[in-house]
Each structure stands twice: as structure tokens, then as C-alpha cells.
Amino acid sequence: MNRQFDIKIFQEDGRFSVVGFLIWAAIAVLSQPAFGATETTEPLFQLPPSTIKPLQGSIETKQFGAAGLARAFDLADDLAKDLCTTLPHDRKTAIYEPATTQGILAARQVLDAIERLKDDLAKQNKALQQLIEAHTPQGSAAGLAFTLLTVVPATLKAGAELSSLFKTDVSAQGIAYGDGARSLFTTQLAHRCPDKVAGLGTGYLGEMEVKQYTSLLTRVRALATQRGELAQRIGALDRLADAAKGEEKRSLAAVVSSAGAVLKTVDAFIDSLKAGETGDRSPLFNAGRYLSYAARTEGMLVLDFDLRLEGLSIVKDSLFTGQKLRLSGVAFLWYRLHEPDGRLLVADAMRRVARPVEVDLRGDNVNAEFFGSGK
Structure with a gap:
């Protein structure tokens, strides 16, 4: 110038x-x-033109929403550690899950139905055998006995109705963290005190436990055998009714009709068990896995709890200072410890609020523990 x-x-x-x-x-x-x-x-x-405005600072809680859950994860681990200290040392504890409890009750109903129906068929067969002997002419008993001892088919059919016992859609509801909050906490609880917690209520329940399923199959085969004997006795009575006359014929025909109705009921029940299938479609398979879980957790204390995990991510954008990320978390836990018969032993509530952590998005200015495992 x-x-x-x-x-x-x-x-x-x-x-x-x-x-x-x-x-x-x-x-x-x-x-x-x-x-x-x-x-x-x-x-x-x-x-710059006068229409351009400077970038204004803002707070955004969605852009880094998952990052805040890392703080909630740490809080779940802290709560699990604290809760482990309250669980007794001399007894195991099982986690209460409504869906699993309903499954155990349904499995016991299936087992009871098999046994009850098998006993009823045994009584029916005994009564029909006495009726057959009473109306069988002399000299034809040997042929009848041979018919009754004929081997019955062992094939079990597939059906549909009883499977409704196990169609219960129950999912754990978490706020902010989602459905995984409950599973996360129970896993951390088992990790912190594996000697105190035995049953988590969800996940693997004993699908590979062969002994329980084999026992159920044996019961179903015994029921099928009783069913086969009933069918043969009904056939024998039907032949006697054809040879009879008058009031005897009508009486035997009525018994054949009544026994035939019982036979259809037994067939429907066996079909509904779907013994040849696996997974949720087979009540017999489901009964085996729930009965296995019930046997493992028998006599244990029951832990019922509710959990809320929430992570908070705050992002600040500024024209002069750049972008900053702060993470925090909140956890609320309230629990009850029961005897298997429902008696309440312990009840309490806990809360944790994580101190906010400021994260340099370039990864240079943050506590090294945050980028580690979180434990």
C-alpha cells in the first residue's frame, strides 16, 4: 500500500x-x-454473503445413541456384582421367567395327561376283557386270546391341538436398552456369582437332555400299546355283537360305540403330541426340555426382578470448538427373592447413575478404560 x-x-x-x-x-x-x-x-x-449464518451449537441425542449404552452396560455389571453379595451362599438361585414357568406347568400337564390316560385305558381294557369273556361261547376263547396278543403298531402320528399349550409369546421388555437388557443382566449375574445362580430361565433349557425325552417316549409307547389292546377288544366285541341277537346284541353294540368314542379321543391325544418332531411344533419335545429344566432347578430359591437400563449420548456441535461427545447411563433395579412356595425372603431396589464421560471423537483425549472391555 x-x-x-x-x-x-x-x-x-x-x-x-x-x-x-x-x-x-x-x-x-x-x-x-x-x-x-x-x-x-x-x-x-x-x-461471505450476508445470507450465510454461523453454525449454531446444538444437542443431539440420536446420532450416537448406541454409544451411551456402553455406560449402561457397565452399570448392569455393577448392579450384578452388588446383587451377588445379597444372594445366600448355601442355596442356589433360579431366575424367574413367566414364559418358562408356564412351560413347566404345561409340561407337567402333558406328563399327567399321558399317565392318566394310560391308567384309564388299562381300566377300560380290563372291563372289556371281562365283558368279552362273559359273552364268548365255550370253545372260542383260545382264538380270542391269540387275537389280543397280536403285536400293536408302534408308529405315532403327528397332530396339532396340544401344541397350543406351548405357544406363549412372552418377551422381556426393556426401556431404552431393549429386549437384551434382561438377558444382559442375568448373564452378568451368572458371571459374577456362578456358584449361586444355576437357572437363568431363558436360552438353553435342556434340548439335548436325552434321558428326560426318552422317558417321555417310553410313556407314550406304553399308552400306544394300551390303545392297541383297546382297539382289538373293540373288534372282538363287535364280532360278538354281530353273532348275538335281541337285547344282548343291542347291549354289546352300545358298548362298542362307547369304546369307539374313547378310542378316537386317545388317537387325537397321541396325534397332538407330535412325538416324531422337534422344536416348538412338538409338545412332547417341549415337555422334555421344560421338565429337564424343572428337575435341575427343583428346590432352588427364585429371583424375580425388573430392570431399566438407559444410555444417554449428548453430542455438541460448535463452529469454533468442533464436535464433542459425552456419554452417561442410568440403571434402576428392583428385585424379590422367594422360596419355591412363594414366601418372600428379601426385597430391595438399587439405582446407579454413571458419571458423564467426555469422548474425543478423534480418540485422543479419553480415559483408556472406556475403549477397553468395560469391566
Whole structure:
């Protein structure tokens, strides 16, 4: 910049002259070419348009939502550690899950139904055998006995109705953390005190436990055998009814009809067990896995709890300071410890609030523990 005027910016005593500086600045501006006239326009005049507004700072809780759950994860581990200290040392504890409890009750109903029906068929067969012997002419008993001892089919059919006992859709509801909150806590609880917790109520319940399923199959085969004997005795009575006359014929025909209705009921029950299938479609298979779990947890204390896990992520964007991320978490736990018969032993509630952690998104300025396992 060429000076054409000599403006005294500093006074003789060395102090800064505001008036002199303003006069100098005005002359400097007036001495430049028009705005945008040449490519040598100095940076002073390369100003943004007036329509551009500066970036305003904002708080966003969605962009890094999953990151806040890391703090909630740590809180779940802390709560599990504290709860382990309250569980007794001399007895095991099982986690209460409504779906699993319903499954155990349904499995016991299936087992009871098999045994009850088998006993009823044994009584029916005994009564029919006595009726057959009473109405069988002399000299034909040997042929009848041979018929009754004929081997019955061992094939079990597949059906549908009884499977409704196990179609119970129950899912653990968590707030903020989601369905995994309960599973996370029970897993951490088992990790912290594996010697105290034995049954988690969900997950693997004994699908590979062959002994229990084999026992159920043996019971079903015994029921099928009773069913086969009943069918043969019904056939024998039907032949006697064909040979009889008058009131005897009507009486035997009525017994054949009544026994046939019983036979259809037994067939429907055996079909509904779906003994040849696995998974949720087979009540017999489900009964085996739930009965296995019930046997493992018999006599244990029962832990019932509710849990809320929430992670908070706060992102601040600023034009001058950049983006900053702070993470925090909140956990609430309330639990009850029961005897198997329902008696309450312990009840309490806990809460934890994680101190906010500021995370440098470049990964340079944060506590190293945050980027570790969280334990």
C-alpha cells in the first residue's frame, strides 16, 4: 500500500492515537480498487454473503445413541456384582421367567395327561376283557386270546391341538436398552456369582437332555400299546355283537360305540403330541426340555426382578470448538427373592447413575478404560 499522507498514529509520548488510526484506515480503504475488480483483491474484502449464518451449537441425542449404552452396560455389571453379595451362599438361585414357568406347568400337564390316560385305558381294557369273556361261547376263547396278543403298531402320528399349550409369546421388555437388557443382566449375574445362580430361565433349557425325552417316549409307547389292546377288544366285541341277537346284541353294540368314542379321543391325544418332531411344533419335545429344566432347578430359591437400563449420548456441535461427545447411563433395579412356595425372603431396589464421560471423537483425549472391555 502506497502512503500519500503522513498520519500520526502514535503521539509523541508513544501512546496509541485512536483518531489517527481511524483516519489511516479510512484512507487505506478508499485507496483500493472496487470490490471484485481485480484478482488481487486482498482477503479483507473476501467476505461471505450476508445470507450465510454461523453454525449454531446444538444437542443431539440420536446420532450416537448406541454409544451411551456402553455406560449402561457397565452399570448392569455393577448392579450384578452388588446383587451377588445379597444372594445366600448355601442355596442356589433360579431366575424367574413367566414364559418358562408356564412351560413347566404345561409340561407337567402333558406328563399327567399321558399317565392318566394310560391308567384309564388299562381300566377300560380290563372291563372289556371281562365283558368279552362273559359273552364268548365255550370253545372260542383260545382264538380270542391269540387275537389280543397280536403285536400293536408302534408308529405315532403327528397332530396339532396340544401344541397350543406351548405357544406363549412372552418377551422381556426393556426401556431404552431393549429386549437384551434382561438377558444382559442375568448373564452378568451368572458371571459374577456362578456358584449361586444355576437357572437363568431363558436360552438353553435342556434340548439335548436325552434321558428326560426318552422317558417321555417310553410313556407314550406304553399308552400306544394300551390303545392297541383297546382297539382289538373293540373288534372282538363287535364280532360278538354281530353273532348275538335281541337285547344282548343291542347291549354289546352300545358298548362298542362307547369304546369307539374313547378310542378316537386317545388317537387325537397321541396325534397332538407330535412325538416324531422337534422344536416348538412338538409338545412332547417341549415337555422334555421344560421338565429337564424343572428337575435341575427343583428346590432352588427364585429371583424375580425388573430392570431399566438407559444410555444417554449428548453430542455438541460448535463452529469454533468442533464436535464433542459425552456419554452417561442410568440403571434402576428392583428385585424379590422367594422360596419355591412363594414366601418372600428379601426385597430391595438399587439405582446407579454413571458419571458423564467426555469422548474425543478423534480418540485422543479419553480415559483408556472406556475403549477397553468395560469391566
